[in-house]
Amino acid sequence: MRNQQVLIDSLPQGKLSASNYRLAESEIAPPAAGQVLVKTTAFAITAGTRAGLQGSASYAGAPTTGVVMNSTGVGEVVESTVAEYAVGDAVVAPTGWQTLSLHEARALTKIDPSHDPVHYLGPLGVNGLTAYFGLLHVGQPKTGETVMVSAAAGSVGHLVGQMARLNGCRVVGVMGSDAKAQVLVDQLGFDVAVNYKDANYRQTLKEATANGVDVYFDNTGGMILGSALFRMNVGGRIACCGVVSQYDTDSPEPGPRGIPGLLVNNRITMRGFLVFDFAQHYAEARQQIHTWLQAGELISLTDEVSGLEAAPEGFVDLLAGGNVGTRIVRI
Amino acid sequence: MRNQQVLIDSLPQGKLSASNYRLAESEIAPPAAGQVLVKTTAFAITAGTRAGLQGSASYAGAPTTGVVMNSTGVGEVVESTVAEYAVGDAVVAPTGWQTLSLHEARALTKIDPSHDPVHYLGPLGVNGLTAYFGLLHVGQPKTGETVMVSAAAGSVGHLVGQMARLNGCRVVGVMGSDAKAQVLVDQLGFDVAVNYKDANYRQTLKEATANGVDVYFDNTGGMILGSALFRMNVGGRIACCGVVSQYDTDSPEPGPRGIPGLLVNNRITMRGFLVFDFAQHYAEARQQIHTWLQAGELISLTDEVSGLEAAPEGFVDLLAGGNVGTRIVRI
Known part of the structure; x- marks a missing residue:
């Protein structure tokens, strides 16, 4: 053939x-x-x-x-x-x-x-499993905490935010267009969405995370990671999932300022992960995700x-x- | 008076x-x-x-x-x-x-x-407790693993290396003079000590950590943290204790390259800590450290x-x- x-x-x-x-x-x-x-x-x-x-x-x-x-x-x-x-x-x-x-x-x-x-x-495949294990196992969000996610309208990010909401968290998405922001808030139940391309991005993020950030799910690295570091609460967790800001270039940026100083001062944990390390738990995750999809709680x-x-x-x-x-x- | x-x-x-x-x-x-x-x-x-x-x-x-x-x-x-x-x-x-x-x-x-x-x-005070909790609770070294420590001849570092040895680990110290290196190896039982001021530092570190690094106890941040990141094994832990490379300056360096990319690829955890968070365990730590001192196992x-x-x-x-x-x- x-x-x-x-x-x-x-x-x-x-x-x-x-x-x-x-x-x-x-x-x-x-x-x-x-x-x-x-x-x-x-x-x-x-x-x-x-x-x-x-x-x-x-x-x-x-x-x-x-x-x-x-x-x-x-x-x-x-x-x-x-x-x-x-x-x-x-x-x-x-x-x-x-x-x-x-x-x-x-x-x-x-x-x-x-x-x-x-x-x-999507949700039952690598993207959904990455969102699930990165958020729940690496980030370990507690009810009432604030979860921030970058590339929030992306294949992983849009699921992370919804799973955080389903776990009783306040959800702050960061993405690069106002049209995406509207989708996240209006269709997916994000509490707020901040456009990193805005001139006032850092100030807007500060206002959007007035109580700080407890879990940051990082899909981008680079400047957005840098901005998140300064919003992390004491004991905060950063789940390092991807580095999309650095993929499409020959000259990746240096790491963000404040590493490791801010990690020490605020006792922050950054943990990189790959979804394949969680393979023995895929079945239970898929079951939970399927239940959410069936109930219309996860889009x-x-x-x-x-x-x-x-x-x-x-x-x-x-x-x-x-x-x-x-x-x-x-x- | x-x-x-x-x-x-x-x-x-x-x-x-x-x-x-x-x-x-x-x-x-x-x-x-x-x-x-x-x-x-x-x-x-x-x-x-x-x-x-x-x-x-x-x-x-x-x-x-x-x-x-x-x-x-x-x-x-x-x-x-x-x-x-x-x-x-x-x-x-x-x-x-x-x-x-x-x-x-x-x-x-x-x-x-x-x-x-x-x-x-020293060992029964903040320095010793910092070494103890940073290494054992944050770094979680296992017998046979390789532990790397920076500012290895410093007040915290020289205790970290010895505690790692007492926990059955291979110990690699990084410091800024050959005289210090000799003290670490000859008097304190470090397996190897590498001078970061040497022109061949990166190559020497590579040879000194031929099996990679499982736990890096970071007292310095900066270039030495950068070099450690490229030596970390899959699943490695970095205990972020201090940033001495960045204290005595008005213009701290940007963070090391490879953050967060290397953290993702090698599933590395970086965790900042302050010793005060472990205050409820000071008594048991002091007892262990005192026992080591009495036995002459910790200098x-x-x-x-x-x-x-x-x-x-x-x-x-x-x-x-x-x-x-x-x-x-x-x-």
Whole structure:
């Protein structure tokens, strides 16, 4: 069968551009013993994959060219050599940006037919699990505390804020447009949303966090992390999830001022985490998240683009902050 | 009675100098009801008090002039209005840099007559307790792990390294002179000591921490924190205790590069702490430390200067790294 792919053609110098990718077409082999052939129906574009294109060390490993761009996708089994998967089964898979992909059975997750498959790219997938474990296990918010989250309209951030609200916290979102701010407050129940691009950002944040910040969920690093540090209460916790402010550049900023001085004075804990470390608790988290979704208490925002060839521009736009919710490419 | 004092005469612009202090003499009132008059026999000079002379926010509060320089001291009761303290009792007190001082009884700690009073300025005092709780409660080292400590020949650092050794860890000290390095390895049982002033510092540190660092006890911040971050193992802990690299300046450096990116990739926890938060556990810690001292397993290094008037130069020299162990001024 013919497989359409988007390959990494060159590594970005400075900012990523769509020309760092190229479309390719090739013949895909039938599945070998133990393998399953999956036809992609949709995949997610997430900021964290930009780190994998940097020369610097990253959990994503060293960058290479000539390979298909990586991503998590959902799809349908079109050919199977194993008993557990039948043709037509809906699965989650590390599809990458391509229409067909071959997987060992153990790399797949079967999708419960009562669930919307696309939720596995959002609240029931890596984004939702990252929000859940980062907020609840790393941040450990208590009822009545203030939770601040950056990239608050992003795929992880919009879920973090809602989960904080569901845990009885006051929620302050930081994002880069007033339109996003309105979505967070009006549709998702954030208490307040602050635009970091405003000239008065620091003053506005101060007013929005009059009682300080107890938990800061950091998706950005950089200037927003710097501003959060000065708002942290004694004993505050910073869950370090991502560094989107530093991905799309050759010259990352130095760390924020006040590290480690403010950490000492205010006994702040900063803890970096990767969702994979919580794998043994995924099932219970997915159950809780599914319950919230069913009850309408947690809203999953998706921001869809259509067609494989739209993925590169969709990624560039995401890194510039163009998305609201999880960016998904439908094939 | 006449009281000799060292007052803060002016706040330092840039680096601290002895001329920021002046000697003064005044009459001290007899103790009012509930008070105790203490004659200082010795006091400690610690780098952390430099933070109290900075305009920036610090746990030490806003800086002022015309007041006696603060410090913890040991002394003898010379006049008492309370039953718990008799003339001649040895006590720990917030004496400051002066020969006599008045205290409410609750501000004093009685010294066990079987203990060396000067140990209350070192291993049984704030320095020792800071080392103990920062290493064991914040850093949580496990047997066989590697512990790195900066300002390793300082009042806190030289105790941290020994306590890490006593907990079965490999100990790597970082300090600014080869003479100090020799003391740490030859007298205190550090496994290796690395001079951060060497041109090859980063490479030497890499070789000294071939299996990475599991716990970094940070007394300095700045460049040494930056170098430690790149040596941390997955799941490593950084106990943020002090920022001596940033105290004696008007223009602190930005935070180290790699924050928060490295924290995420390697799931590192950085936690700031103040020893006062562990006050309810002081007694048990002192007992353990006393046991180590008695057994000769923990060595307390002191670096003494003589006479109140020597204190300002002693502080300037300490900030330049001139001390080995706890700097104590004997009256």
